[in-house]
Amino acid sequence: MLNKKKVSRIFLFLVLGIFVFYYITPLYVMVVTSLKTMNEIREGNLFSLPNSINFESWKIAWTGRGEGTSDVFLKPYFFNSLKIAIPALIISTFLGALNGYALTKWKFKGANLIFLLFLFGTFIPYQAILLPMARTLGLLGISNSPIGLILVHTVYGLGFTTLFFRNYYVSISDEIIKAAKVDGAGFFKIFFKILLPVSLPILVVTIIFQFTQIWNDFLFGVTFSFGENAPLQVALNNMVLTSASVKYYNVDMAAAIMAALPTLIIYVLAGNYFIKGLTAGSVKG
Amino acid sequence: MATLKIKNLEKKFKQTEVLKGINLNVEEGDFLVLLGPSGCGKSTLLNTIAGLEESNEGEILIDNNIVNDMDPSERDIAFVFQSYALYPAMSVKENIIFGLKQRKISKEKINQSLTKIAELLKITELLERKPAQLSGGQRQRVAMGRALVREPKIFLFDEPLSNLDAKLRIEMRREIKKLHKNLKTTMVYVTHDQTEAMSLGTKIAIMNNGKIEQFDTPKNIYNKPSCVFVADFVGSPSMNFIKGSLTSNNKLISFLPDNASENETINFNHNNELQNNSAVLFGIRPEHIFLKKTHAARVAKDENFAEIRVKTELHEYIGHEQIITFSYLGQELLGKFTSSIDVEIEKEMTLFIDLNNISIFDKDTKQRI
Numbered sequence: 001m002l003n004k005k006k007v008s009r010i011f012l013f014l015v016l017g018i019f020v021f022y023y024i025t026p027l028y029v030m031v032v033t034s035l036k037t038m039n040e041i042r043e044g045n046l047f048s049l050p051n052s053i054n055f056e057s058w059k060i061a062w063t064g065r066g067e068g069t070s071d072v073f074l075k076p077y078f079f080n081s082l083k084i085a086i087p088a089l090i091i092s093t094f095l096g097a098l099n100g101y102a103l104t105k106w107k108f109k110g111a112n113l114i115f116l117l118f119l120f121g122t123f124i125p126y127q128a129i130l131l132p133m134a135r136t137l138g139l140l141g142i143s144n145s146p147i148g149l150i151l152v153h154t155v156y157g158l159g160f161t162t163l164f165f166r167n168y169y170v171s172i173s174d175e176i177i178k179a180a181k182v183d184g185a186g187f188f189k190i191f192f193k194i195l196l197p198v199s200l201p202i203l204v205v206t207i208i209f210q211f212t213q214i215w216n217d218f219l220f221g222v223t224f225s226f227g228e229n230a231p232l233q234v235a236l237n238n239m240v241l242t243s244a245s246v247k248y249y250n251v252d253m254a255a256a257i258m259a260a261l262p263t264l265i266i267y268v269l270a271g272n273y274f275i276k277g278l279t280a281g282s283v284k285g
Numbered sequence: 286m287a288t289l290k291i292k293n294l295e296k297k298f299k300q301t302e303v304l305k306g307i308n309l310n311v312e313e314g315d316f317l318v319l320l321g322p323s324g325c326g327k328s329t330l331l332n333t334i335a336g337l338e339e340s341n342e343g344e345i346l347i348d349n350n351i352v353n354d355m356d357p358s359e360r361d362i363a364f365v366f367q368s369y370a371l372y373p374a375m376s377v378k379e380n381i382i383f384g385l386k387q388r389k390i391s392k393e394k395i396n397q398s399l400t401k402i403a404e405l406l407k408i409t410e411l412l413e414r415k416p417a418q419l420s421g422g423q424r425q426r427v428a429m430g431r432a433l434v435r436e437p438k439i440f441l442f443d444e445p446l447s448n449l450d451a452k453l454r455i456e457m458r459r460e461i462k463k464l465h466k467n468l469k470t471t472m473v474y475v476t477h478d479q480t481e482a483m484s485l486g487t488k489i490a491i492m493n494n495g496k497i498e499q500f501d502t503p504k505n506i507y508n509k510p511s512c513v514f515v516a517d518f519v520g521s522p523s524m525n526f527i528k529g530s531l532t533s534n535n536k537l538i539s540f541l542p543d544n545a546s547e548n549e550t551i552n553f554n555h556n557n558e559l560q561n562n563s564a565v566l567f568g569i570r571p572e573h574i575f576l577k578k579t580h581a582a583r584v585a586k587d588e589n590f591a592e593i594r595v596k597t598e599l600h601e602y603i604g605h606e607q608i609i610t611f612s613y614l615g616q617e618l619l620g621k622f623t624s625s626i627d628v629e630i631e632k633e634m635t636l637f638i639d640l641n642n643i644s645i646f647d648k649d650t651k652q653r654i
Contacts, residue, residue, distance in 0.1 A: 175370035178337050179431070183384035184358035193383075197374030 077235035096161020121159030318486035363432035581637030
């Protein structure tokens with residue numbers, strides 16, 4: 001009996017080990033390559049460690065070589081992305097929370113239908129809204145601007161954030177809201193004083209989800225912005241694809257890591273909360 | 286202190302009628318208990334009084350002012366919820382004073398009220414804690430505190446004790462009773478527990494299917510139930526209903542159970558109000574049945590008791606008392622007795638029924654005759 005258990009344990013860890021290896025390998029290659037010089041890359045193999053730790057390519061990816069106009073580097077685009085991601089994140093999360101609150105605690109006629117429409121919105125693929133969105137942005141006069149992309153991400157994210165908050169607030173007792181009404185609190189007072197303070201788990205989930213979505217977005221960025229207004233992922237693409245005759249793999253790798261770093265950091269810091277938050281609504285404590 | 290009047294209140298959820306013309310008149314200082322099975326509309330009625338739900342028809346008057354269109358907070362009521370509904374992110378103290386703060390009451394006054402309530406409910410040392418750190422009984426106290434601190438005209442309770450264990454429930458029940466005795470505030474209390482209703486209420490409204498079946502004092506509800514539903518709902522085990530008819534013989538009215546022969550009638554010597562009726566239910570509570578003639582003679586006023594022949598069928602022992610199931614002319618009859626008397630099963634015997642404590646109902650209308 002014990003032996004059987006042991007064998008299955010070993011098997012389990014073996015499988016897990018394989019998957020860990022599978023997922024960590026690309027990251028390893030990226031990090032190692034970014035630290036090598038071009039000569040080392042040409043001579044050595046993909047997995048070999050660098051001869052010395054050399055952050056030169058990271059510097060180049062961030063601030064460029066100083067070679068004039070054709071030189072693409074990430075620094076300005078990184079801040080472009082921040083300028084888009086942070087407002088879009090805050091607005092879509094806040095509106096989602098407000099929607100979820102109104103849809104569950106201030107039930108009105110047709111509330112379920114409206115929620116269904118929000119839910120429907122989460123199933124619409126990116127590509128489907130490109131044309132109508134381009135037209136809308138044009139009419140509003142905010143195409144190729146951070147504000148335009150903030151609007152796009154807010155609108156597209158609203159379905160998801162509403163869904164998250166709605167499902168979380170459904171599990172919070174209606175009697176608490178009734179008690180607050182009897183105590184004389186209104187719509188916003190109840191939201192800010194009573195509901196929002198207990199929303200941390202779902203806030204973390206929403207923030208991670210939305211930030212990752214917005215930060216990693218390429219399609220909206222490449223469609224609705226160009227030139228110096230482009231977000232980071234678009235710049236990364238331009239940098240890797242449009243560089244001159246020589247391919248600087250080390251710089252490309254450093255840039256790719258940089259572009260992924262903010263989301264990685266958020267996952268590491270709040271990932272534990274993310275998992276807790278995802279199950280918080282379903283299991284009552 | 287305040288009066289509460291409800292006139293022809295009706296409430297619909299889409300097509301379903303939840304309240305079908307409720308009329309109630311609660312006097313100052315009354316403790317009204319709304320009692321009924323689940324789904325009878327009692328909680329809806331309470332929520333409508335509070336203003337948390339809107340009615341479709343009828344009027345609600347607090348101190349003779351129509352409050353139909355007022356917000357819950359404007360009605361000067363306080364509500365204690367079944368789940369306590371404490372604000373999870375706030376400390377006990379913040380929970381209690383939240384309502385006062387909304388009303389822009391001065392800090393000094395808030396602190397005074399808080400101290401008073403905390404002492405009254407013995408929760409002073411809990412004030413800084415969060416609801417999650419409290420036991421069920423403590424949460425219950427805080428919920429009460431939140432209601433009391435506002436000194437409202439009317440208290441509304443929605444099954445406040447149903448989440449507590451049996452022992453704590455009896456303790457809290459007594460405390461609510463004490464509270465009412467001291468404050469003399471008008472209270473409306475919803476429960477499905479008849480013991481709670483009986484022990485707390487000065488008036489009880491028995492609800493069934495969106496209607497009030499009887500609105501009366503606990504004693505009258507118990508002794509003079511207005512219909513079969515009330516008689517059946519109140520009391521444990523519930524009232525026995527023996528099917529039969531009323532016949533008259535020389536101005537003397539008697540009850541003839543189904544399948545009984547002429548000499549097995551129950552004669553009413555003291556009741557002149559009854560008339561012939563072909564189909565009635567003869568209601569007698571299990572505790573008004575006696576095993577010994579001496580017991581019956583002692584309890585039943587004016588020797589007003591009847592003898593019946595039965596056969597014992599089943600015996601249930603429950604500590605201080607026992608419940609025995611008899612077969613009476615093919616109908617089931619339950620009796621409740623002290624455990625000190627030994628009763629043999631499957632045996633013919635004579636029982637004595639206290640005729641002062643019977644209820645006769647019309648079999649068709651189910652109403653008391």
